[in-house]
Amino acid sequence: MKSRLDFYRASPGAIKSLLVLEEHIAKSTLEKPLVELVRLRASQVNGCAYCVNLHAHDARKAGESEQRLDTLVVWREAPFFSDRERAALEWTEALTLVADSHAPDHAWEAAHVQFSDTEIADLTLLISAINAWNRFAIGFRKLPA
Numbered sequence: 001m002k003s004r005l006d007f008y009r010a011s012p013g014a015i016k017s018l019l020v021l022e023e024h025i026a027k028s029t030l031e032k033p034l035v036e037l038v039r040l041r042a043s044q045v046n047g048c049a050y051c052v053n054l055h056a057h058d059a060r061k062a063g064e065s066e067q068r069l070d071t072l073v074v075w076r077e078a079p080f081f082s083d084r085e086r087a088a089l090e091w092t093e094a095l096t097l098v099a100d101s102h103a104p105d106h107a108w109e110a111a112h113v114q115f116s117d118t119e120i121a122d123l124t125l126l127i128s129a130i131n132a133w134n135r136f137a138i139g140f141r142k143l144p145a
Contacts, residue, residue, distance in 0.1 A: 005140040018136075021129040028122040032062050034088055037072060038123070039130045041089050042096045044073055048134040053144035087114040088123060095127045 008015050025035065036059035043051035056069055071078035075089050087110040094107035101107070111120055136142070 001141055001143065003141045003143055007136050007140050007142075018129060018132060021125060021132075025122065025126050025129060028126075029119060030122055030126065033059070033064055034085060035126060036062055036064060037068075037085060038088055038092045038126055040069070041072055041075070041092050042127060042130045043134055045093060045096045046131065046134040046138065048137050050137040050142040050144050051130070051134055084114040087111045091120075091123060092127050095124065096131055 036055055040052065040055040040059055043055055059069060060066075065080075068078075068080045071080055072089075075081050075086065081089070090107045091111040094101045094103050111123065115123060
């Protein structure tokens with residue numbers, strides 16, 4: 001596969017806009033390990049090789065275990081995730097696949113039990129941001145390094 005476009009150079013303003021979202025996410029009360037799990041899971045669902053590679057690496061640097069990273073793709077069946085993480089992962093999948101899922105009530109209810117209103121809004125921003133990054137990376141064929 002060959003890269004199509006260096007989107008950082010093509011539209012620095014677009015990337016700057018995404019980085020503003022990332023700054024807000026970094027200042028949120030969402031735990032860093034949870035943030036990385038959400039980024040990685042959305043990237044897995046979307047099939048973004050660049051982002052899966054990047055966020056698996058970032059999760060390891062943040063102290064995430066190989067066991068949890070290995071089983072993230074089957075998080076529903078794996079006993080290694082907390083109720084809060086499961087709710088975030090459910091909400092991540094629901095919003096990443098929103099055209100099919102329509103953000104079902106059970107996903108909302110699970111998230112709303114585990115997260116404050118501010119946290120769920122920030123979680124939704126996080127999910128939206130990683131989906132935007134995935135679309136840039138997939139659309140322009142950004143390759144893992």
